Amino acid sequence: MRTERVRLFDASAPLVLASGERLTEVDVAYETYGELTPERDNAVMICHALTGDAHAAGWHPGDRRPGWWDTLIGPGKPLDTDRFFVVCANLLGGCQGTTGPASTDPATGQPYGLDFPLLQIADFVTVHRALLEHLRIPRLLGLVGGSLGGMQVLEWTLRHPEQVENAVIVAASSRLSAQNIGFSAVGREAIMRDPDFHDGQYSAAGATPATGLSIARMLAHITYLSEEAMATKFGRRIQDPEQTGPGFGVDFAVESYLRHQGDTFLTRFDALSYLYLTRAMDWFEPFSEHDPADVAAAGTRVLVVSFDSDWRFSTEHSRAIVRRLEAARVPVAFREISSPWGHDSFLLEVEPYHATVRAFLDRALDRSVPG
Amino acid sequence: MRTERVRLFDASAPLVLASGERLTEVDVAYETYGELTPERDNAVMICHALTGDAHAAGWHPGDRRPGWWDTLIGPGKPLDTDRFFVVCANLLGGCQGTTGPASTDPATGQPYGLDFPLLQIADFVTVHRALLEHLRIPRLLGLVGGSLGGMQVLEWTLRHPEQVENAVIVAASSRLSAQNIGFSAVGREAIMRDPDFHDGQYSAAGATPATGLSIARMLAHITYLSEEAMATKFGRRIQDPEQTGPGFGVDFAVESYLRHQGDTFLTRFDALSYLYLTRAMDWFEPFSEHDPADVAAAGTRVLVVSFDSDWRFSTEHSRAIVRRLEAARVPVAFREISSPWGHDSFLLEVEPYHATVRAFLDRALDRSVPG
Incomplete structure (x- = not known):
């Protein structure tokens, strides 16, 4: 359960960003929990929020608190690691093991600083897909994220719906407001x-x-x-x-x-x-680029969750996502959860929220069992 | 209509603050609009918000925009300067002509900086009352303020209700929230x-x-x-x-x-x-100090106004004021005005808001005419 680190792009196979710019050294930090089935069909990828990291669950030596989504991920928990193989990786551009602007620019031997290329959420997806390729996971049973993580889930689902059987988008937005x-x-x-x-x-x-x-x-x-x-x-x-x-x-x-x-x-x-x-969050506007009809065609199921006291990404943001998906006949479930804790609710043990995620993932597993 | 400046406290008559500390030189910047009646009974005092100043209405030479409440104050406007004598002064602690922490400490010849004493909203009232004494205005037909200005109106009304015939408290609070x-x-x-x-x-x-x-x-x-x-x-x-x-x-x-x-x-x-x-705003909690029964006894009438889109000082803040005054049988009118502009609405020409203030002040004038 310690954080692994792997070089996924190098000079011989650089990362090409959505902007066309290239990065010739990209390392990715990640953790996994649970066991991958021999059929490699029980993988659930976790996408973290703005200040999250690869350490989503469990305890590292010296930890004063467990991974940031430990309430959700573990044996018997909604993301049940007795049944799912869970992967969480630090984002491209992050600072917790994955290459970012504080990393060394191989061209200069100095930290990139502002010479690091500007990123889009599509780039986060590209890098995480490369990690799945490295782990030889062709397809995700589930893709789950909150806040910025939910935005990444949405981008990934719209861009590569064939790779995502079930998507969970929590407290996210498809279009930031001026505020x-x-x-x-x-x-x-x-x-x-x-x-x-x-x-x-x-x-x-x-x-x-x-x-x-x-x-x-x-x-x-x-x-x-x-x-x-x-x-x-x-x-x-x-x-x-x-x-x-x-x-x-x-x-x-x-x-x-x-x-x-x-x-x-x-x-x-x-x-x-x-x-x-x-x-990257400010500029995110995936429905201007992607046709959600592709998601419907791929058969991807989507769960969208918002919290009634969240005023950073209010329920209205989630409803906008739901409306666009529903209009394209994507099978989408929507729950506005009552919770007093605001946007942070997505990190907390809010019972109806956890029950909703658990039920959605249980059904995902049921459906995936050849029967 | 230019800004006047007057020394109201000096070494021979220092300002004693609510904390017990003293200031031996206090100048106050103020403006007046309209004419005071021979009976001196048509004065309306304006209390400005956090970043306001004495220049509430009209144009100074070189102004690119008029005074900050020019939509409300002037001939024929809700605060009709053909009928009212309007006074607006910069707050103690301010930086637009009234003594504040950037002023020179007479004891050192240097700017006070953080040696300036901490202030309470009661101190703003003390200084403005001294200005009224200087202007030989014993009693206010009206006392009007928005945001921090409304908080000052509330403090003044609770502390010296006999001096305030009609009080208008717009978009204010009697108790800031943790947020x-x-x-x-x-x-x-x-x-x-x-x-x-x-x-x-x-x-x-x-x-x-x-x-x-x-x-x-x-x-x-x-x-x-x-x-x-x-x-x-x-x-x-x-x-x-x-x-x-x-x-x-x-x-x-x-x-x-x-x-x-x-x-x-x-x-x-x-x-x-x-x-x-x-x-001073953070610590303001006037109902823990004053009994609103004194306001009822003095016969002061109060208008409280909030805006439905104001989330800085939401309608709930205004309702809390109204509840405390009503419980003490103070004659209080309350209007929640529909306006899309948030807290800033109190500065804007929102028609039903202006109509409400106009009607309240018109009745104030009617009542004050010996009949």
Whole structure:
């Protein structure tokens, strides 16, 4: 269950991006859980969200918490590793083992920085398909992702429906709103205007745009929670009950929480990856490129899930996906789950959500058994 | 109609803040519109929002746009300057003529910076009451404000109801939510962690925390608009129609708009004022201090207005104010106005909103005529 790393593209077989640009060294970090059947027909691929990684489930030595989707993936869980072979890989452009803008450019021996090519979500799919080829998995029983991961699932399903038998798209969007783009833009400005950004060459300069990245994270974090969830968790609680009047420190518990989120993020995420991955989300608009009729023809089944308190990617985003798929007669199920926790619900153990995913994947397995 | 400036507190009569701290030099910038009656009984005081100033109406030489509430204030307008004598003053802690943290500390000859005392909304009221005393206006026919201005109106009405005959509280709150505090906290972090902040002594250092302040403004601006308004104004429009793929510049029109908002803000607002005024808002909780029964006893009439698309201070904030006043039998009218523009609606010419304010103030004038 430790993270594996494999070189999938090199100078002899470079990665050609959707933009036409090339990368001559692409490594991919991934983990697998469960056993692949001899027929190689029980694979479920997991697509992670903006700040996720390949470590989706289980515990690594030294872990203070398990993989980010451990509530969903494991023996007897909705993504039951006694029955499914689960694969999760870090995204292209990421910073947790897969090649990204902080990696070394083989042409210069220096980190790419902003010389790394701009990415599209289609590129994430290309790289993950190469991983499946490496693992000799021709076809996925399931493809599951939340938030940016759900966007990747949608792109993959539209682009290569023949490879995806069952797709689960959670808390995602097929078209970011101006407000969505605005929040990401402010985070990117905070990073790029940090004097320690050094035009993206901060590691060569021995620096890191810590202020910008933590501001971006704090801001984003507010949008991942519902107002109700923040009221429940923090309300107007004063951090230090001895404090009786205003100051410019951490007066309120919610400030302490956000600052902690910003600080810990620095230990696990890279500012350049934040720029590249959020920008790919902004431009994502798959229905302008793909005809969902191909999905219907391939027989792919789709489950779309949203959460009623999610205001970052509201139910309206999910409904828009459902409408486009339904109009093309794709078999699509849609559930709006009631959960108070906002966008973050997709990471949490929300019972009706897990039950819905479990039932959909159980049916997937039933159907795949030759009978 | 030019801005006047007057010293209201000095070493011989210092301002004593709610915290007990003292300021020995307090100047206040203000404007007036219309004529005060010989009976001095037609005065309406305007309380401005976080980034407002004394210039509420009309045009100054060189103005590219009129005062910030010019749609509401003027001859024949809801705040009809043919009938009302309108006063608007810059807040204590502000940066547009009234003493604030960027002002010179008479004790040191240097800007106060973070040595300026922390403020409460009660302090804004104390200073504006001193201005009214200077203008020899004992009692207000009307007291009107939006957002932070509405919070000041509420504090004033609860603290000195005998001075306020009619109060108008627009898009305000009596208790910021954890989410509200969180957004302000991120803005403050961006300012205080800007290397050009210099612990608040940036002007002495010949610097200004431009990045932090513009990040704070861009972020806040998103929260002032509804998602629908942003979709209508910008949608996913590409700023330069020639651009066909992602970049790290201003790809989308909404990014251009936010950046412009951030940049222009620097020319008119001070980072320290941003810290002091937002912090006063965070701690505001007037119903924990004041008994609204005093308002009922004084006979003050109150109008509370919210906008259905305002998610920064949603209608729920206004309802909470109304509930507390009603429970104490204060005569309070409440209108939730339908407007697509979010929190910013209070600044805009939304017809039913203006009609509501006009009718309330007309009745105020009718009642004040000895009959």
